[in-house]
Amino acid sequence: MGNRRTYWPNRADTERGYADSAMDFPRLFALLLIVLEWTRPGLPSPLRPICDLRVLNHFIQEARDAEVAMKSCSEGCGLLESVSVPQTTVNFDDWEKKNALEQAQEVQSGLWLLQQALNLLRASVTNAAINNHVDNSIRNLLSINAVLRSLNFQEYTPPASVVGPEATWRVSSAAELLQVHVNFLRGKVRLLLLDAQACQQDVS
Template identity: 35%
Template sequence: MGAPGLCALLLLLLGVPGRLQPPPEGPPSLCDPRVMERFILEAREAERGAAGCGPHCDLPEPVAVPDPGVNFNLWRSLDAASRAREVSGGQAALVAAVLRARELLRDPRVTPTLERAYGSARSLARLLRGLPAAAPPPAAPPAPLRVRTLPRLLGVLSRFLRGKVRLHLADTCPR
């Protein structure tokens, strides 16, 4: 092995920052703020992208979504398990809503947006289940609202992430 190969091996073994470091072990954690910020950024981009899409983004039937709003007094009164159920149930309802919208809207102009939103919502649901205080979603996730357009659905997803999910992570993740 020549000098360049030996240097590369030493850098790898010593773990010099920014140089040939092995990939991190395990799946990403939602407790890493960069991971959640990425989910929020993707949701906002999808929401903005669908904002002016017009009649081809109208759903032929309404889909049920959770209320993304946060009543802070009520939120503070809930215990950790109730908060976790609220978030996991809401996320499950959002996954179902995006899946249903994907089935209802076959327009090729919105398919990529729906595919990304569905994949992102499912990934987030998986990561939420991996949190220390994870709770299974209720048997019938609460979905009190109904939306009739793709932009509105993506707006609910974005607000849910920025509100309830972010608050839940602030409670659950170590400082």
């Protein structure tokens, strides 16, 4: 009888697997809720995706993690050129005067600008850890767009020309870009989801 060899998984590999699963959960959770909304029969008021904003809050935390990581990065983590980003400040009087479609278009325009800017950052960064953060951020933006479509907002069509200067500004560093990313999610994206879903929830 030959000797049996038993393989015990490396602890680091196991912990890495758990971490990857935890990072994927919010995206899977958002997708599941969207599918439930589309497939549940006979409900006059179907379940709204990420109604309690836990998924968005997780995306905001991941954006903050990317910002912190970028601030501590010393090599291979810069932008090669300046990029356009959305304005993050919110004038609540002006916001409330806009209808839901106008609010959604403003948010979708900002998400599109951030995605273009993060794609440029992804192409210029050589630091592997920062690349992982940027990849997560891009995937999260795509997930948010999917949620907006599930709320019956029409799909955003990118402009043929550059967006007007009143709606954008330019940043020249990766740290500034990631700070804008955090602030936009915390501000206009959160406001739109709260207004569109009319949920009662605890918002951290």
